[in-house]
Amino acid sequence: MTTQQKKYTSEKEYLKGYDIKDYDSFLVTVDVSIFTLVDNELHVLLVKRGDYPQKGKWALPGGFIQQGKDKNLHDAALRKLLEKTGVKTFHLEQVSTFGDAKRDPRGWSISTLYMGLIPHVPTAETSDSIEEAKWWPYEEALRKKMAYDHKKLMQEARERLKAKSGYTVLPMYLLKAPFTLTQLQQAFEELMDTTIEKKSFRRRIQAADLLEEVGEGLPEGGRGRMAALFKPKKGSCRHAFVRRFGSEE
Amino acid sequence: MTTQQKKYTSEKEYLKGYDIKDYDSFLVTVDVSIFTLVDNELHVLLVKRGDYPQKGKWALPGGFIQQGKDKNLHDAALRKLLEKTGVKTFHLEQVSTFGDAKRDPRGWSISTLYMGLIPHVPTAETSDSIEEAKWWPYEEALRKKMAYDHKKLMQEARERLKAKSGYTVLPMYLLKAPFTLTQLQQAFEELMDTTIEKKSFRRRIQAADLLEEVGEGLPEGGRGRMAALFKPKKGSCRHAFVRRFGSEE
DNA sequence: GTAATAGTGTCTCTAAGACACTATTAC
DNA sequence: GTAATAGTGTCTTAGAGACACTATTAC
Numbered sequence: 302m303t304t305q306q307k308k309y310t311s312e313k314e315y316l317k318g319y320d321i322k323d324y325d326s327f328l329v330t331v332d333v334s335i336f337t338l339v340d341n342e343l344h345v346l347l348v349k350r351g352d353y354p355q356k357g358k359w360a361l362p363g364g365f366i367q368q369g370k371d372k373n374l375h376d377a378a379l380r381k382l383l384e385k386t387g388v389k390t391f392h393l394e395q396v397s398t399f400g401d402a403k404r405d406p407r408g409w410s411i412s413t414l415y416m417g418l419i420p421h422v423p424t425a426e427t428s429d430s431i432e433e434a435k436w437w438p439y440e441e442a443l444r445k446k447m448a449y450d451h452k453k454l455m456q457e458a459r460e461r462l463k464a465k466s467g468y469t470v471l472p473m474y475l476l477k478a479p480f481t482l483t484q485l486q487q488a489f490e491e492l493m494d495t496t497i498e499k500k501s502f503r504r505r506i507q508a509a510d511l512l513e514e515v516g517e518g519l520p521e522g523g524r525g526r527m528a529a530l531f532k533p534k535k536g537s538c539r540h541a542f543v544r545r546f547g548s549e550e
Numbered sequence: 551m552t553t554q555q556k557k558y559t560s561e562k563e564y565l566k567g568y569d570i571k572d573y574d575s576f577l578v579t580v581d582v583s584i585f586t587l588v589d590n591e592l593h594v595l596l597v598k599r600g601d602y603p604q605k606g607k608w609a610l611p612g613g614f615i616q617q618g619k620d621k622n623l624h625d626a627a628l629r630k631l632l633e634k635t636g637v638k639t640f641h642l643e644q645v646s647t648f649g650d651a652k653r654d655p656r657g658w659s660i661s662t663l664y665m666g667l668i669p670h671v672p673t674a675e676t677s678d679s680i681e682e683a684k685w686w687p688y689e690e691a692l693r694k695k696m697a698y699d700h701k702k703l704m705q706e707a708r709e710r711l712k713a714k715s716g717y718t719v720l721p722m723y724l725l726k727a728p729f730t731l732t733q734l735q736q737a738f739e740e741l742m743d744t745t746i747e748k749k750s751f752r753r754r755i756q757a758a759d760l761l762e763e764v765g766e767g768l769p770e771g772g773r774g775r776m777a778a779l780f781k782p783k784k785g786s787c788r789h790a791f792v793r794r795f796g797s798e799e
Numbered sequence: 800g801t802a803a804t805a806g807t808g809t810c811t812c813t814a815a816g817a818c819a820c821t822a823t824t825a826c
Numbered sequence: 827g828t829a830a831t832a833g834t835g836t837c838t839t840a841g842a843g844a845c846a847c848t849a850t851t852a853c
């Protein structure tokens with residue numbers, strides 16, 4: 302709790318005298334807001350807490366950094382995502398970090414929020430965990446009572462996803478490849494809560510050269526004319542369009 | 551270090567049995583990359599570490615969260631900024647969080663990086679601190695050996711500043727109000743490392759209605775015709791233009 | 800008058816918006 | 827043929843880019 306006052310004469314000597322347990326303790330966690338589309342509707346993965354604290358409430362998958370398992374924050378978020386979904390192809394990005402004295406009754410708590418995007422898979426059967434994991438329609442999750450400040454975290458991830466959909470191709474990470482341009486457009490429309498003009502959408506996507514054509518076909522259950530099928534090109538998630546879709550907010 | 555296995559029957563009982571010191575310890579810090587313009591050149595505020603660890607190296611202002619002083623992360627960053635500059639009008643935003651096992655030799659360390667923008671003030675005379683604080687031209691700071699991974703943090707804040715300059719009016723927070731449109735344009739040009747066409751710049755800024763005219767005058771040392779003077783309107787930092795300045799990167 | 804800086808008029812260019820049109824498939 | 831979906835042609839519109847022009851100040 303107190304700052305070291307003793308004077309040291311070298312870095313090495315200083316480190317010998319340092320004991321981390323002499324200082325304030327913190328709860329250090331990562332939480333992941335994992336999104337997917339089920340029948341063109343945005344869903345979020347929540348887990349039901351099987352034990353205290355906040356037993357019985359729905360929460361974002363996440364938890365303490367484990368110093369033995371996690372080399373860094375990103376690894377910790379990856380670990381949580383893999384444990385919950387078992388999916389290997391996905392997009393994962395840091396959103397922001399929440400830290401304050403009151404968000405967790407156990408102490409000063411800090412949580413780094415990640416946003417994960419994956420194509421839909423049924424939730425892994427609760428293997429070694431007592432926790433129940435379930436995809437919820439986002440709008441329904443919004444109406445739930447959630448653990449801690451997880452609703453605020455989920456909403457911030459949702460806002461990031463909406464904002465970035467306006468000038469990137471992030472929504473493609475919610476689709477199982479290969480997908481058609483119509484499917485992709487519908488994903489954009491769901492995420493941005495608007496309609497997009499078909500010609501504008503296709504012009505933009507095709508001019509940017511972010512997708513690779515992988516044949517022709519129909520999306521499952523589709524009717525009508527065959528459509529070109531695409532998969533993401535590598536690195537395309539980093540593309541930022543000069544102009545956003547939609548009008549001034 | 552171990553997860554609680556004992557079964558509790560209520561939240562209250564669980565909390566009674568919980569001791570934060572039983573778990574992994576972390577170094578929890580905030581660091582602030584504070585930028586300003588001196589004669590139209592981007593500068594960053596660095597402090598010279600007066601004691602171990604990393605004694606003698608230049609670092610971003612920052613340090614441990616103090617549970618007694620800081621209600622939350624943002625407060626902690628504000629405290630650091632005030633301690634170092636004494637300035638009251640500024641922009642402060644979270645950039646991202648770096649956490650890994652190796653960035654600090656004392657243990658698993660997590661640092662939330664903030665970006666601060668202020669009009670230029672001479673650095674506060676090192677009041678109660680042994681640390682020396684100094685504005686460095688950004689390009690010069692880039693060539694320095696810096697403490698820990700602070701150079702990476704500084705660069706990430708710089709990138710955020712450059713990116714947001716393309717579609718917001720953030721650079722105005724680097725200028726002392728009132729300022730002229732020409733001064734503001736020069737700030738944009740310095741931050742984005744490009745030139746902007748004068749008419750395009752004025753059209754955009756004036757159409758967005760983000761500035762309030764506060765008379766006419768000359769910037770200090772200026773020659774030529776009188777210019778309109780402006781100050782930021784409240785909330786204008788949240789405006790995002792639909793289209794970015796400059797071409798596709 | 801000149802030098803310097805502020806500010807405008809106006810044409811071009813890019814990319815989005817609107818919307819009607821044609822093309823291909825299953826039945 | 828019809829229904830359904832894929833994909834195109836082309837005109838309009840918003841806003842950036844280019845650049846020449848006028849306006850106001852100090853000297």
